Amino acid sequence: MTRPIRVAVTGPNGSIGYAILFRIASGELFGKDRPIELRLLDRNTPESRAKLKGTMMELSDCAFPLLTSMTAYNDEYSLFDGAECVFLIGAQPRKDGMDRSDLLRLNGEIFRKQGKALNDRASRDVRVLVVGNPCNTNALIAMRNAPDLSPECFSAMMRLDQNRAMARVAEKLNVPVGGVEQVFVWGNHSNTMYPDIRFLRYNGRRVDDQFDEAWKESFIKNVATRGGQIIKARGASSAASAASAAIDHMRDWILGSQGKVCTMAVPSDGSYGIPRGLVFGFPCLCPGEGRYQIIRNMPMTPEVNARLATTRDELIAEARAVADLMP
Numbered sequence: 001m002t003r004p005i006r007v008a009v010t011g012p013n014g015s016i017g018y019a020i021l022f023r024i025a026s027g028e029l030f031g032k033d034r035p036i037e038l039r040l041l042d043r044n045t046p047e048s049r050a051k052l053k054g055t056m057m058e059l060s061d062c063a064f065p066l067l068t069s070m071t072a073y074n075d076e077y078s079l080f081d082g083a084e085c086v087f088l089i090g091a092q093p094r095k096d097g098m099d100r101s102d103l104l105r106l107n108g109e110i111f112r113k114q115g116k117a118l119n120d121r122a123s124r125d126v127r128v129l130v131v132g133n134p135c136n137t138n139a140l141i142a143m144r145n146a147p148d149l150s151p152e153c154f155s156a157m158m159r160l161d162q163n164r165a166m167a168r169v170a171e172k173l174n175v176p177v178g179g180v181e182q183v184f185v186w187g188n189h190s191n192t193m194y195p196d197i198r199f200l201r202y203n204g205r206r207v208d209d210q211f212d213e214a215w216k217e218s219f220i221k222n223v224a225t226r227g228g229q230i231i232k233a234r235g236a237s238s239a240a241s242a243a244s245a246a247i248d249h250m251r252d253w254i255l256g257s258q259g260k261v262c263t264m265a266v267p268s269d270g271s272y273g274i275p276r277g278l279v280f281g282f283p284c285l286c287p288g289e290g291r292y293q294i295i296r297n298m299p300m301t302p303e304v305n306a307r308l309a310t311t312r313d314e315l316i317a318e319a320r321a322v323a324d325l326m327p
Protein backbone atom coordinates (compact mmCIF):
# COMPACT_ATOMS: atom_id res chain seq x y z
CA MET A 1 0.00 0.00 0.00
CA THR A 2 1.11 3.57 -0.64
CA ARG A 3 1.98 6.01 2.15
CA PRO A 4 -1.06 7.61 3.87
CA ILE A 5 -1.93 11.15 2.87
CA ARG A 6 -2.28 13.60 5.76
CA VAL A 7 -5.67 15.34 5.55
CA ALA A 8 -6.69 18.13 7.96
CA VAL A 9 -10.28 19.34 8.35
CA THR A 10 -11.51 22.28 10.42
CA GLY A 11 -15.14 22.50 11.54
CA PRO A 12 -15.75 18.71 11.60
CA ASN A 13 -18.68 19.20 14.00
CA GLY A 14 -20.58 21.35 11.52
CA SER A 15 -23.07 20.23 8.89
CA ILE A 16 -20.56 20.20 6.03
CA GLY A 17 -17.89 18.63 8.22
CA TYR A 18 -20.18 15.77 9.17
CA ALA A 19 -21.07 15.17 5.52
CA ILE A 20 -17.49 15.27 4.18
CA LEU A 21 -15.55 13.18 6.71
CA PHE A 22 -17.17 9.87 5.82
CA ARG A 23 -16.64 10.45 2.11
CA ILE A 24 -12.97 11.28 2.57
CA ALA A 25 -12.41 8.30 4.83
CA SER A 26 -14.19 5.90 2.47
CA GLY A 27 -11.78 6.70 -0.36
CA GLU A 28 -13.97 8.93 -2.53
CA LEU A 29 -11.34 11.65 -2.62
CA PHE A 30 -8.04 9.92 -3.36
CA GLY A 31 -9.26 6.54 -4.61
CA LYS A 32 -9.48 3.15 -3.03
CA ASP A 33 -5.74 2.51 -2.77
CA ARG A 34 -4.63 5.66 -0.87
CA PRO A 35 -4.66 5.37 2.93
CA ILE A 36 -5.72 8.43 4.89
CA GLU A 37 -4.55 10.03 8.10
CA LEU A 38 -7.34 12.28 9.32
CA ARG A 39 -6.63 15.29 11.55
CA LEU A 40 -9.53 17.28 12.99
CA LEU A 41 -10.03 20.61 14.75
CA ASP A 42 -13.25 22.19 15.95
CA ARG A 43 -13.83 24.77 18.67
CA ASN A 44 -12.09 24.07 21.94
CA THR A 45 -15.11 23.83 24.28
CA PRO A 46 -16.31 20.84 26.35
CA GLU A 47 -19.48 20.48 24.21
CA SER A 48 -17.53 20.66 21.00
CA ARG A 49 -14.93 18.14 22.16
CA ALA A 50 -17.69 15.73 23.22
CA LYS A 51 -19.46 16.06 19.88
CA LEU A 52 -16.26 15.43 17.96
CA LYS A 53 -15.57 12.36 20.05
CA GLY A 54 -18.98 11.02 19.00
CA THR A 55 -18.27 11.64 15.31
CA MET A 56 -14.91 9.90 15.65
CA MET A 57 -16.66 6.92 17.30
CA GLU A 58 -18.89 6.72 14.23
CA LEU A 59 -15.95 6.97 11.86
CA SER A 60 -14.29 4.15 13.77
CA ASP A 61 -17.48 2.07 13.55
CA CYS A 62 -17.45 2.37 9.77
CA ALA A 63 -14.24 0.27 9.80
CA PHE A 64 -12.99 2.09 6.73
CA PRO A 65 -9.97 0.08 5.55
CA LEU A 66 -8.21 3.22 4.25
CA LEU A 67 -8.46 5.21 7.50
CA THR A 68 -5.12 4.47 9.15
CA SER A 69 -5.45 7.07 11.92
CA MET A 70 -7.58 9.97 13.13
CA THR A 71 -6.74 12.52 15.76
CA ALA A 72 -8.56 15.52 17.27
CA TYR A 73 -6.41 18.57 17.98
CA ASN A 74 -6.91 21.70 20.07
CA ASP A 75 -4.64 24.02 18.13
CA GLU A 76 -3.88 24.83 14.50
CA TYR A 77 -0.12 24.30 14.74
CA SER A 78 -0.48 20.65 15.75
CA LEU A 79 -3.36 20.14 13.33
CA PHE A 80 -1.40 21.29 10.28
CA ASP A 81 1.89 19.58 11.12
CA GLY A 82 2.94 17.99 7.82
CA ALA A 83 -0.59 18.39 6.38
CA GLU A 84 -0.81 17.75 2.64
CA CYS A 85 -4.50 18.32 2.00
CA VAL A 86 -6.49 20.83 4.07
CA PHE A 87 -10.18 21.66 4.15
CA LEU A 88 -10.83 24.93 6.01
CA ILE A 89 -14.55 24.59 6.65
CA GLY A 90 -14.90 25.85 10.23
CA ALA A 91 -16.21 29.41 10.46
CA GLN A 92 -18.62 31.46 12.53
CA PRO A 93 -22.12 31.87 11.09
CA ARG A 94 -23.61 35.30 10.56
CA LYS A 95 -25.71 36.21 13.58
CA ASP A 96 -28.69 38.56 13.85
CA GLY A 97 -27.70 42.19 13.41
CA MET A 98 -24.32 41.33 11.89
CA ASP A 99 -23.51 42.79 8.49
CA ARG A 100 -21.11 41.32 5.94
CA SER A 101 -18.20 43.43 7.19
CA ASP A 102 -18.68 42.17 10.80
CA LEU A 103 -18.65 38.61 9.45
CA LEU A 104 -15.54 39.34 7.38
CA ARG A 105 -13.67 40.53 10.43
CA LEU A 106 -14.86 37.77 12.76
CA ASN A 107 -13.88 35.04 10.33
CA GLY A 108 -10.84 36.91 9.07
CA GLU A 109 -9.22 36.48 12.47
CA ILE A 110 -9.72 32.71 12.25
CA PHE A 111 -8.14 32.50 8.80
CA ARG A 112 -5.25 34.76 9.73
CA LYS A 113 -4.33 32.39 12.56
CA GLN A 114 -4.74 29.37 10.33
CA GLY A 115 -2.61 30.93 7.57
CA LYS A 116 0.24 31.49 10.02
CA ALA A 117 0.02 27.93 11.31
CA LEU A 118 -0.04 26.52 7.77
CA ASN A 119 2.98 28.63 6.93
CA ASP A 120 4.94 27.19 9.86
CA ARG A 121 3.85 23.59 9.87
CA ALA A 122 2.16 22.32 6.68
CA SER A 123 3.89 20.37 3.90
CA ARG A 124 5.41 22.75 1.32
CA ASP A 125 3.14 21.07 -1.26
CA VAL A 126 -0.03 21.45 0.80
CA ARG A 127 -3.29 22.03 -1.04
CA VAL A 128 -5.70 24.20 0.96
CA LEU A 129 -9.37 24.57 0.08
CA VAL A 130 -11.25 27.32 1.94
CA VAL A 131 -14.99 26.62 2.26
CA GLY A 132 -15.86 28.81 5.28
CA ASN A 133 -17.49 32.07 4.20
CA PRO A 134 -16.75 34.66 2.93
CA CYS A 135 -14.52 32.04 1.34
CA ASN A 136 -12.66 34.06 -1.33
CA THR A 137 -11.50 36.68 1.14
CA ASN A 138 -10.82 34.12 3.88
CA ALA A 139 -8.56 32.30 1.40
CA LEU A 140 -6.84 35.60 0.59
CA ILE A 141 -6.21 36.24 4.31
CA ALA A 142 -4.85 32.72 4.90
CA MET A 143 -2.63 32.94 1.80
CA ARG A 144 -1.20 36.35 2.71
CA ASN A 145 -0.38 35.12 6.21
CA ALA A 146 1.55 32.19 4.74
CA PRO A 147 4.33 33.95 2.80
CA ASP A 148 6.60 30.87 2.78
CA LEU A 149 4.00 28.81 0.90
CA SER A 150 3.33 29.32 -2.79
CA PRO A 151 0.07 31.26 -3.37
CA GLU A 152 -0.88 28.35 -5.62
CA CYS A 153 -1.32 26.22 -2.48
CA PHE A 154 -4.56 28.14 -1.75
CA SER A 155 -7.99 28.14 -3.30
CA ALA A 156 -11.59 28.87 -2.30
CA MET A 157 -14.68 26.89 -3.18
CA MET A 158 -16.92 27.94 -6.05
CA ARG A 159 -17.47 24.42 -7.30
CA LEU A 160 -20.88 24.26 -5.61
CA ASP A 161 -21.90 27.25 -7.73
CA GLN A 162 -20.65 25.48 -10.86
CA ASN A 163 -22.46 22.26 -9.91
CA ARG A 164 -25.65 24.24 -9.29
CA ALA A 165 -25.32 25.95 -12.68
CA MET A 166 -24.75 22.59 -14.43
CA ALA A 167 -27.81 21.12 -12.72
CA ARG A 168 -30.03 24.05 -13.78
CA VAL A 169 -28.82 23.77 -17.39
CA ALA A 170 -29.49 20.01 -17.41
CA GLU A 171 -33.02 20.64 -16.11
CA LYS A 172 -33.62 23.24 -18.81
CA LEU A 173 -32.33 20.95 -21.59
CA ASN A 174 -34.05 17.94 -20.01
CA VAL A 175 -30.87 15.87 -20.19
CA PRO A 176 -28.77 14.02 -17.58
CA VAL A 177 -26.30 16.35 -15.89
CA GLY A 178 -23.40 13.95 -16.53
CA GLY A 179 -22.98 15.16 -20.12
CA VAL A 180 -23.03 18.89 -19.29
CA GLU A 181 -19.60 20.50 -19.69
CA GLN A 182 -17.88 23.88 -19.94
CA VAL A 183 -20.14 25.63 -17.48
CA PHE A 184 -18.20 27.71 -14.96
CA VAL A 185 -18.57 30.66 -12.62
CA TRP A 186 -16.57 33.87 -12.37
CA GLY A 187 -15.78 35.97 -9.35
CA ASN A 188 -16.91 35.97 -5.75
CA HIS A 189 -18.94 33.27 -3.97
CA SER A 190 -21.71 35.79 -3.36
CA ASN A 191 -24.69 37.22 -5.18
CA THR A 192 -22.38 39.02 -7.62
CA MET A 193 -20.94 35.79 -9.08
CA TYR A 194 -21.37 35.29 -12.82
CA PRO A 195 -22.29 31.78 -14.00
CA ASP A 196 -21.20 31.57 -17.66
CA ILE A 197 -22.88 29.19 -20.11
CA ARG A 198 -21.62 30.74 -23.35
CA PHE A 199 -19.37 27.77 -24.11
CA LEU A 200 -21.72 25.05 -22.87
CA ARG A 201 -21.28 21.59 -24.39
CA TYR A 202 -23.40 18.51 -24.01
CA ASN A 203 -21.68 15.17 -24.58
CA GLY A 204 -18.82 17.05 -26.26
CA ARG A 205 -21.03 18.97 -28.72
CA ARG A 206 -21.91 22.64 -28.78
CA VAL A 207 -25.49 23.24 -27.72
CA ASP A 208 -27.47 25.53 -29.97
CA ASP A 209 -28.58 28.53 -28.01
CA GLN A 210 -31.87 27.40 -26.51
CA PHE A 211 -31.82 29.99 -23.80
CA ASP A 212 -33.59 33.29 -24.23
CA GLU A 213 -32.42 36.41 -22.43
CA ALA A 214 -35.14 36.22 -19.75
CA TRP A 215 -34.17 32.62 -18.90
CA LYS A 216 -30.48 33.50 -18.77
CA GLU A 217 -31.15 36.37 -16.37
CA SER A 218 -33.29 34.20 -14.08
CA PHE A 219 -30.66 31.42 -14.29
CA ILE A 220 -27.90 33.76 -13.06
CA LYS A 221 -30.04 34.91 -10.17
CA ASN A 222 -31.17 31.38 -9.41
CA VAL A 223 -27.61 30.03 -9.15
CA ALA A 224 -26.49 32.95 -7.00
CA THR A 225 -29.42 32.63 -4.57
CA ARG A 226 -29.71 28.84 -4.50
CA GLY A 227 -28.19 28.67 -0.99
CA GLY A 228 -31.04 30.83 0.36
CA GLN A 229 -33.62 28.70 -1.46
CA ILE A 230 -32.20 25.56 0.19
CA ILE A 231 -32.36 27.16 3.64
CA LYS A 232 -35.99 28.13 3.03
CA ALA A 233 -36.92 24.65 1.83
CA ARG A 234 -35.12 22.44 4.35
CA GLY A 235 -34.71 24.83 7.27
CA ALA A 236 -30.95 24.30 7.21
CA SER A 237 -28.15 25.35 4.91
CA SER A 238 -26.62 23.32 2.08
CA ALA A 239 -24.40 20.70 3.63
CA ALA A 240 -24.20 17.47 1.63
CA SER A 241 -24.04 19.37 -1.68
CA ALA A 242 -21.30 21.64 -0.30
CA ALA A 243 -19.34 18.62 0.95
CA SER A 244 -19.75 16.95 -2.43
CA ALA A 245 -18.49 20.05 -4.25
CA ALA A 246 -15.49 20.24 -1.90
CA ILE A 247 -14.62 16.63 -2.79
CA ASP A 248 -15.02 17.44 -6.53
CA HIS A 249 -12.76 20.49 -6.20
CA MET A 250 -9.97 18.79 -4.25
CA ARG A 251 -10.06 15.57 -6.32
CA ASP A 252 -9.76 17.46 -9.62
CA TRP A 253 -7.00 19.68 -8.20
CA ILE A 254 -4.89 16.83 -6.87
CA LEU A 255 -5.62 14.04 -9.34
CA GLY A 256 -6.50 16.09 -12.45
CA SER A 257 -9.75 17.22 -14.08
CA GLN A 258 -9.38 14.90 -17.12
CA GLY A 259 -9.51 17.83 -19.54
CA LYS A 260 -12.74 19.19 -18.05
CA VAL A 261 -13.10 22.85 -17.15
CA CYS A 262 -13.60 23.37 -13.44
CA THR A 263 -14.26 26.52 -11.43
CA MET A 264 -11.69 27.33 -8.78
CA ALA A 265 -11.33 30.58 -6.85
CA VAL A 266 -7.56 31.08 -6.98
CA PRO A 267 -5.13 33.99 -6.72
CA SER A 268 -5.41 35.97 -9.93
CA ASP A 269 -2.41 36.03 -12.27
CA GLY A 270 -3.71 39.32 -13.72
CA SER A 271 -5.88 37.61 -16.36
CA TYR A 272 -9.09 39.34 -17.44
CA GLY A 273 -8.07 42.55 -15.63
CA ILE A 274 -8.43 41.00 -12.18
CA PRO A 275 -5.75 42.42 -9.85
CA ARG A 276 -2.92 40.01 -9.14
CA GLY A 277 -3.39 37.98 -5.98
CA LEU A 278 -7.14 38.61 -5.57
CA VAL A 279 -8.83 35.21 -4.96
CA PHE A 280 -11.29 35.11 -7.84
CA GLY A 281 -13.37 32.34 -9.44
CA PHE A 282 -11.88 31.42 -12.83
CA PRO A 283 -12.37 28.63 -15.34
CA CYS A 284 -9.42 26.29 -14.75
CA LEU A 285 -7.94 23.06 -16.03
CA CYS A 286 -6.13 20.73 -13.67
CA PRO A 287 -3.40 18.62 -15.27
CA GLY A 288 -2.87 16.56 -12.07
CA GLU A 289 -0.27 16.43 -9.29
CA GLY A 290 -1.90 19.32 -7.45
CA ARG A 291 -1.57 21.82 -10.26
CA TYR A 292 -4.11 24.08 -11.96
CA GLN A 293 -4.04 26.48 -14.89
CA ILE A 294 -6.35 29.46 -15.29
CA ILE A 295 -7.80 29.36 -18.81
CA ARG A 296 -6.62 32.70 -20.15
CA ASN A 297 -8.11 33.07 -23.59
CA MET A 298 -11.87 32.98 -23.09
CA PRO A 299 -13.54 35.42 -25.50
CA MET A 300 -15.13 38.31 -23.63
CA THR A 301 -17.89 40.78 -24.45
CA PRO A 302 -18.61 44.20 -22.93
CA GLU A 303 -21.53 42.66 -21.04
CA VAL A 304 -19.40 39.87 -19.54
CA ASN A 305 -16.62 42.33 -18.70
CA ALA A 306 -19.16 44.46 -16.84
CA ARG A 307 -20.31 41.42 -14.82
CA LEU A 308 -16.70 40.59 -13.95
CA ALA A 309 -16.04 44.19 -12.92
CA THR A 310 -18.97 44.11 -10.46
CA THR A 311 -17.82 40.94 -8.71
CA ARG A 312 -14.15 42.06 -8.86
CA ASP A 313 -15.03 45.39 -7.20
CA GLU A 314 -16.89 43.58 -4.43
CA LEU A 315 -13.81 41.44 -3.74
CA ILE A 316 -11.55 44.49 -3.77
CA ALA A 317 -13.83 46.14 -1.18
CA GLU A 318 -13.79 42.99 0.98
CA ALA A 319 -9.98 42.86 0.83
CA ARG A 320 -9.78 46.55 1.82
CA ALA A 321 -12.08 45.94 4.81
CA VAL A 322 -9.65 43.37 6.24
CA ALA A 323 -6.37 44.89 5.00
CA ASP A 324 -5.03 45.09 8.56
CA LEU A 325 -5.28 41.28 8.86
CA MET A 326 -2.83 40.80 6.00
CA PRO A 327 0.89 41.59 6.14
Ligand code: NAD
Binding pocket: 010, 011, 012, 013, 014, 015, 016, 017, 041, 042, 043, 048, 089, 090, 091, 092, 093, 110, 130, 131, 132, 133, 134, 135, 157, 158, 159, 160, 161, 189, 237, 238, 239, 242
Ligand atom coordinates in the same frame (compact mmCIF):
# COMPACT_ATOMS: atom_id res chain seq x y z
P1 NAD B 1 -21.82 24.97 10.75
O1 NAD B 1 -22.16 26.20 11.55
O2 NAD B 1 -22.76 23.80 10.77
O3 NAD B 1 -20.40 24.43 11.23
C1 NAD B 1 -19.29 25.24 11.41
C2 NAD B 1 -18.34 24.50 12.33
O4 NAD B 1 -17.14 25.25 12.42
C3 NAD B 1 -18.90 24.36 13.77
O5 NAD B 1 -18.74 23.02 14.19
C4 NAD B 1 -18.02 25.33 14.56
O6 NAD B 1 -17.85 24.90 15.91
C5 NAD B 1 -16.72 25.23 13.77
N1 NAD B 1 -15.79 26.34 14.00
C6 NAD B 1 -16.06 27.65 14.22
N2 NAD B 1 -14.92 28.33 14.41
C7 NAD B 1 -13.92 27.45 14.30
C8 NAD B 1 -12.51 27.55 14.38
N3 NAD B 1 -11.90 28.72 14.64
N4 NAD B 1 -11.76 26.44 14.19
C9 NAD B 1 -12.35 25.25 13.94
N5 NAD B 1 -13.69 25.08 13.86
C10 NAD B 1 -14.45 26.17 14.03
O7 NAD B 1 -21.55 25.46 9.27
P2 NAD B 1 -21.52 24.59 7.93
O8 NAD B 1 -22.90 24.51 7.37
O9 NAD B 1 -20.75 23.35 8.13
O10 NAD B 1 -20.73 25.61 6.98
C11 NAD B 1 -19.37 25.91 7.24
C12 NAD B 1 -18.96 27.13 6.45
O11 NAD B 1 -19.02 26.85 5.06
C13 NAD B 1 -19.83 28.37 6.66
O12 NAD B 1 -19.02 29.51 6.71
C14 NAD B 1 -20.70 28.41 5.42
O13 NAD B 1 -21.16 29.70 5.12
C15 NAD B 1 -19.70 27.92 4.39
N6 NAD B 1 -20.25 27.42 3.12
C16 NAD B 1 -19.55 27.68 1.99
C17 NAD B 1 -20.01 27.23 0.77
C18 NAD B 1 -19.24 27.54 -0.51
O14 NAD B 1 -19.75 27.19 -1.57
N7 NAD B 1 -18.07 28.10 -0.45
C19 NAD B 1 -21.20 26.49 0.70
C20 NAD B 1 -21.88 26.23 1.87
C21 NAD B 1 -21.40 26.69 3.11
